[in-house]
Amino acid sequence: LWDYLFGNESPLQKFDKSLPAYIDGLDGRTLTRGQLEESSLRLVSGLRALGVKRNDVACLWGLNSLEWVRTAYGCMAAGVTVSPANYAYAAHEIAHQVNDSGASVIFIDPSLLPVFDAARKELKRDFPNERVILLCPPEKKPKELAQYKVFDEVLGARGQPEHFPGQQSRDTAWLCYSSGTTGLPKGVMTTHNNMTSQLQALNIGYQQLVSGRDKVLGILPFSHIYGLTIVHFQPFTVGVPVVVLPRFEEISVLSAIQKYKITHGLIVPPILIILLNSTNVDKYDLSSLRTLMAGAAPCSPELTESFNKRFPHIALTQGYGMTECSPTTHVCTGEEVEGRAGWIGRLLPTFQARLVTEDGEDAKRGERGELWLRGPSVMKGYHNNPDATEKTMAPGGWYKTGDVLIIDDKGWYKVVDRVKELIKYKGFQVPPAELEGILLQHEKVADVGVIGVWDEAQATELPRAYIVAKNVNIKTGADRDALSAEVAAWLAERVAQHKRLRGGVVVVEMIPKSPSGKILRKDLRVRAQAERDAEVQLR
Ligand code: ATP
Ligand code: MG
Structure with missing residues (x-):
């Protein structure tokens, strides 16, 4: 993955490394790809000095921030698996993820430290102070936390990136946890190969949604694999900077759109509902915003149409995917979007799909079936959970999504609902x-x-x-x-x-x-x- 993003073959070779790739939406700090490469290579030696080795696991727990992004890439350069955690977790939930992932170092937002301290008694291992690293710029380090180092303080001299040839590209790059909608969150092993092929697929299937002059809204939690695609994809394949905001908060999002003239947003349906019910939208200039892509949860035709009526200048489309597929498998592009409100689009070119009926047959056109997927972005398996892996994988490398869909004669898909729901x-x-x-x-x-x-x-x-x-x-x-x-x-x-x-x-x-x-x-x-x-x- 590191080679794909920073190496000679990378699609971004054509982009200037001194242009901002990420912009802090609150204070305007920027991070260029050149600076990101530099800090990542310095984190390699910083991690080695702490005794953190290749294939060890780092838990990354914080709101979206430039430090979050720098940690992610630095660990990638060091061959350290990153397990990002949901900022909204309570003590027992973060304890579950830290224990289950086997993390031996944690990068943490200072505001979450009290919750982590409360979780310590449930942790299977000790986290000495040097293995707890704060995600904030040095000047914002809280005085009472002097015993910990912030991200910049653990950087060492410029080290060498780990390369992942052949078999080793099946090492786990990301250990994201699924949302836990249908049970306990499951650790999903996303390999370097899985993510690289996802970015290649998006590069073909999604490229037309953004252009070099755009700015993207970085509001979804980066810890969820959908938000994570924003971190990797736009700045690294199309050269589009991401405006990073810590979390969804109506006023700061509206003012960031106005201030940075954001053109494109990846969002979830509840944000559409908030915008539709909001009395604040008219107070801001949102005219720069041209496209929004909703994903991760159902976005009905009715919601889409209400949104289109209220915000006619914004083209709203959908994407669909899941943690197990790294994540995006379908996107809406092209003129066929017209008249297909509520549809999720076509399959990305690197995947193969089947719709399987309750009798185990392939569904006919228009008939419902469970979506099965296969391809190079399908996870290696669930971490520590061979039973769950076995239940969800069918012979031939098919991943059973647990979602019921239909397909039309143009190859467009629509989600009916989850089997379990x-x-x-x-x-x-x-x-x-x-x-x-x-x-x-x-x-x-x-x-x-x-x-x-x-x-x-x-x-x-x-x-x-x-x-x-x-x-x-x-x-x-x-x-x-x-x-x-x-x-x-x-x-x-x-x-x-x-x-x-x-x-x-x-x-x-x-x-x-x-x-x-x-x-x-x-x-x-x-x-x-x-x-x-x-x-x-x-x-
Ligand atoms: P868990 O697997 O732990 O129960 P989860 O499936 O919600 O949780 P994710 O991997 O975050 O965890 O979400 C993937 C699921 O989200 C898909 O299987 C699907 O049910 C739903 N989903 C994603 N995109 C869409 C969409 N555009 N429309 C409807 N549902 C969607
Ligand atoms: Mg799921």
Whole structure:
């Protein structure tokens, strides 16, 4: 990967190494590819001085920052596997990832240190102070943390990059954890080869979405593999700088778009919902923004159309992928986007795909099937988890995605839903994402999450919607009930019988979501269980 990005064969040889590749969206600091190469080679000797060897694992835990980027590339140059962690993790979650990944050094945002300290008692190994490195510029080092070094303080003399010829390019470059939507997050071993072929595929399939004059919004968490593509791809193949922002925060994102004249953004659907409901967008000049690509979670035709109506100058498309495929497998490009709101696009050229029905047959055109994928970007396997690897890989190198899709006669794909999340109402299957897309159009619904709740009497799951209200004053239980009834009746007019919200509509303050944009249905299920227990007690 290092050779691909910095070597003679790299697509960026044609770009000037002294131009900014990353811009800190808050303070305007810049990082050029030349500076990045220099600091990476100096981190190689810095890591060796700490006794960190090739194929050791470094945990990288912080909000997006230039130091985060420098750590990632420096570890890559040193042949050290990087396991980036979600900044929103609580103590037991970071402990799980540090233990499971076997990390022996951690690069950490100073603001997360208290959580790490709380996690220490659950850690399998000790982290002496020199193996805890702070992600901040030297001048921002907190005084009370004098016992630790910041990133720049561990740099040594310029070292040699590790090269990964042949067999060794199957060493693990990245150990990202999947989002944990359907269970515990799994460590996904992404090899140097996997990521290199992903970048080559994007270079062919995605290139036309950005041009040399663009600036890209770096707002998705870099620790998630979708955000990670932004770190690698735009600055290194098309020479487009990334404006790095620590996390999604409405005002700082809007002002960064205006200030840096950002042209292209990779985002997740909840950001579209926030922009649609926002009263601040008109206060900023967003005219530079031409394209947005949504991914990581369902983006319905209804949401796409509402967005297009409100922001006609921004072309909104979708991408699709998963941690196990490094990650992007589909993108929307070309004129066929027209009339395909809610579709995820075509397969990137380095992948092969099958849609497999429940009977194990290949689905016919227009028929639903589970997506299976094969190709050089498919992971080596799950770390420490041969059982999960075996369950998810089919003979012939096929990775079973667990997602149900359809394909049309032009080779365009559409996601129906996850196999595990389809609600089973009697003999029917109800995709929650489809109902969410429709419900979001109701004028009094700001946000929504749908789950199936078990009904003992009828021995079936019933679709239930949790909604956040807008444009309506809710003071009493009666107001709440009225809104619930209104929304349920409104939906009933728009969907087939079996998709009606027989499990009810519950008004809530917010819909739980992960930083990578997914509705945390498991949290809604916990809530549903609690509501049920409370009800039983009342009775
Ligand atoms: P886990 O595997 O731990 O349960 P996860 O699958 O959510 O979590 P990720 O690898 O972050 O972890 O997400 C990949 C999944 O996200 C895909 O399998 C798919 O279900 C969903 N996804 C990604 N892009 C899209 C999209 N454009 N539309 C709908 N769903 C998407
Ligand atoms: Mg998954």
